[in-house]
Amino acid sequence: MGEEIRVLYFGTARETTGKNEELLTAEDTADLRHQLIQKYPALGKIPFRMALNKELLKADAPLNNNDIIAILPPFQGG
Amino acid sequence: MGEEIRVLYFGTARETTGKNEELLTAEDTADLRHQLIQKYPALGKIPFRMALNKELLKADAPLNNNDIIAILPPFQGG
Amino acid sequence: MKNRYLVRGPITPLLISELLTLGNDDAGTGAVSIFIGRVRDDEIDGKRVNAIEYSAYDEMVVKEADGITGTIKSAFSDVRSVIILHSTGVVRAGEASLFIMVTSGHRDHGTRACRHALEMVKERLPIWKKELF
Amino acid sequence: MKNRYLVRGPITPLLISELLTLGNDDAGTGAVSIFIGRVRDDEIDGKRVNAIEYSAYDEMVVKEADGITGTIKSAFSDVRSVIILHSTGVVRAGEASLFIMVTSGHRDHGTRACRHALEMVKERLPIWKKELF
Numbered sequence: 001m002g003e004e005i006r007v008l009y010f011g012t013a014r015e016t017t018g019k020n021e022e023l024l025t026a027e028d029t030a031d032l033r034h035q036l037i038q039k040y041p042a043l044g045k046i047p048f049r050m051a052l053n054k055e056l057l058k059a060d061a062p063l064n065n066n067d068i069i070a071i072l073p074p075f076q077g078g
Numbered sequence: 079m080g081e082e083i084r085v086l087y088f089g090t091a092r093e094t095t096g097k098n099e100e101l102l103t104a105e106d107t108a109d110l111r112h113q114l115i116q117k118y119p120a121l122g123k124i125p126f127r128m129a130l131n132k133e134l135l136k137a138d139a140p141l142n143n144n145d146i147i148a149i150l151p152p153f154q155g156g
Numbered sequence: 157m158k159n160r161y162l163v164r165g166p167i168t169p170l171l172i173s174e175l176l177t178l179g180n181d182d183a184g185t186g187a188v189s190i191f192i193g194r195v196r197d198d199e200i201d202g203k204r205v206n207a208i209e210y211s212a213y214d215e216m217v218v219k220e221a222d223g224i225t226g227t228i229k230s231a232f233s234d235v236r237s238v239i240i241l242h243s244t245g246v247v248r249a250g251e252a253s254l255f256i257m258v259t260s261g262h263r264d265h266g267t268r269a270c271r272h273a274l275e276m277v278k279e280r281l282p283i284w285k286k287e288l289f
Numbered sequence: 290m291k292n293r294y295l296v297r298g299p300i301t302p303l304l305i306s307e308l309l310t311l312g313n314d315d316a317g318t319g320a321v322s323i324f325i326g327r328v329r330d331d332e333i334d335g336k337r338v339n340a341i342e343y344s345a346y347d348e349m350v351v352k353e354a355d356g357i358t359g360t361i362k363s364a365f366s367d368v369r370s371v372i373i374l375h376s377t378g379v380v381r382a383g384e385a386s387l388f389i390m391v392t393s394g395h396r397d398h399g400t401r402a403c404r405h406a407l408e409m410v411k412e413r414l415p416i417w418k419k420e421l422f
Contacts, residue, residue: 011284054216077283089417132349155416156326173306183330183383190323197316250316267404
């Protein structure tokens with residue numbers, strides 16, 4: 001049921017989840033987002049975007065096995 | 079008959095007059111401009127502004143003894 | 157340097173001197189526009205910032221910075237080279253964490269491209285900071 | 290240096306390194322905006338420019354550059370320091386003849402002030418050039 005993906009956490013999402021990365025199974029990014037907020041309720045309170053294989057997502061997308069999803073709080077470089 | 083002033087030449091005005099500076103006598107800047115073009119006809123062909131005691135002139139002005147007038151072709155710094 | 161866009165620790169004066177020599181052999185360059193970002197000792201909630209620790213999604217930084225460089229070069233035809241460098245790890249107050257340099261034939265495209273690159277760096281590079289007090 | 294705005298000959302990489310350290314002790318500076326103007330090896334009437342010889346009305350340069358610095362500081366309140374340096378005499382193609390550096394708390398005033406200073410330098414400083422082939 002769903003694809004096995006690697007999820008990377010950055011910025012405050014690292015502190016919120018206590019993890020740099022983990023393997024999860026999800027149907028698509030909407031499903032993943034839902035699971036993440038269930039698993040880490042505090043993650044529901046910080047604004048974040050997702051990148052799929054280094055490409056910033058503008059809308060929810062399907063997932064494939066071995067995809068890499070990054071959880072990206074607002075950028076703060078500069 | 080007029081005030082004795084020091085006239086400084088810069089940029090192409092130096093090449094045109096063959097001088098870095100000279101002492102001249104003039105009533106005011108309009109009179110000076112007229113004299114200069116009489117003396118150095120080629121100076122009438124290059125656009126130049128004048129500075130009176132390091133202050134760029136926006137209009138003709140009276141002169142006093144020992145004033146310094148600079149003949150300034152268009153600036154080219156940078 | 158971790159890759160061509162990221163360096164571990166501060167961007168030191170020595171490194172900046174070296175970066176400035178890039179493009180010195182291009183006598184068609186008439187304008188060099190540079191922006192250096194430094195860590196400020198701001199006061200936050202009554203505490204003075206001592207340093208900032210930067211973290212980055214390295215691989216995506218490379219992809220995005222490649223994109224920024226390409227966008228700049230297409231948008232400003234007079235631009236001859238673009239260098240973007242950002243720190244990761246700890247950078248203390250007063251030290252530099254960002255260096256952008258654009259060389260161009262003339263000043264107009266160069267100064268605008270440098271400012272544009274700066275805005276895109278802030279908007280598009282996946283980099284985060286954490287203040288240390 | 291002939292005065293604080295004019296230097297005889299090119300603005301060398303060593304001099305630029307030194308200028309960059311000015312303001313390094315001000316940890317309230319978050320942005321350093323720099324413009325470096327260089328002599329291009331342009332082709333004019335089929336001849337390649339080898340160098341430019343700059344001449345200046347030194348005393349008036351000081352007065353005008355003081356004015357530019359004052360104008361910049363009043364117009365951009367976040368600006369902390371302004372450095373303007375121009376060459377006189379011979380500067381060869383590839384060498385720098387102009388250096389402008391603005392330090393500021395944040396990027397917005399700094400980048401705009403640097404560009405504004407550059408435009409005013411071109412418009413207001415009594416400096417002339419002569420191409421050498």
